[in-house]
Amino acid sequence: MTPLKAYAARFKAPAAKRPVRVLVVDDEDPVRRFVERVLQEGGYVTVSAADGAAAVEIAQSQPTFDVLVTDLMMPHMSGDELAQRLRRQEPSLKVLYLTGFSDRLFKDKSILWQDEAFLDKPCSVKGLLQAVSLLASGSLEEAPPPARAE
Numbered sequence: 001m002t003p004l005k006a007y008a009a010r011f012k013a014p015a016a017k018r019p020v021r022v023l024v025v026d027d028e029d030p031v032r033r034f035v036e037r038v039l040q041e042g043g044y045v046t047v048s049a050a051d052g053a054a055a056v057e058i059a060q061s062q063p064t065f066d067v068l069v070t071d072l073m074m075p076h077m078s079g080d081e082l083a084q085r086l087r088r089q090e091p092s093l094k095v096l097y098l099t100g101f102s103d104r105l106f107k108d109k110s111i112l113w114q115d116e117a118f119l120d121k122p123c124s125v126k127g128l129l130q131a132v133s134l135l136a137s138g139s140l141e142e143a144p145p146p147a148r149a150e
Contacts, residue, residue: 026071052077072099094135
């Protein structure tokens with residue numbers, strides 16, 4: 001088992017009637033791939049997009065998403081604008097903003113609404129899994145550590 005799989009196994013997607021679906025949007029390919037990989041290892045169903053326009057198209061053509069993980073600062077459409085547009089279709093959508101500019105987030109957006117959170121970039125595997133778990137279920141879903149062989 002890879003270190004990422006072993007760690008992600010500690011944080012599982014919240015138990016639900018159906019898998020938790022996460023839309024990952026970031027214009028930086030390495031960040032987008034990292035977030036997707038971590039969430040998939042954590043048991044989430046992910047779909048990704050490189051920008052806001054592609055994310056809107058995906059959201060219109062696919063089943064409902066539970067969580068949006070989005071970069072805050074992207075060309076043509078900010079993460080906040082994307083969240084507002086997607087929430088018109090799905091008001092219960094939870095949003096996790098990833099940003100290297102948290103000071104700017106709070107300058108442009110004086111408060112985070114209910115079901116919104118942010119993580120500074122770069123984020124850790126643990127921080128990402130905890131934040132998505134909290135948004136998706138309202139609690140941390142941490143599996144007990146595996147028993148040690150003696």
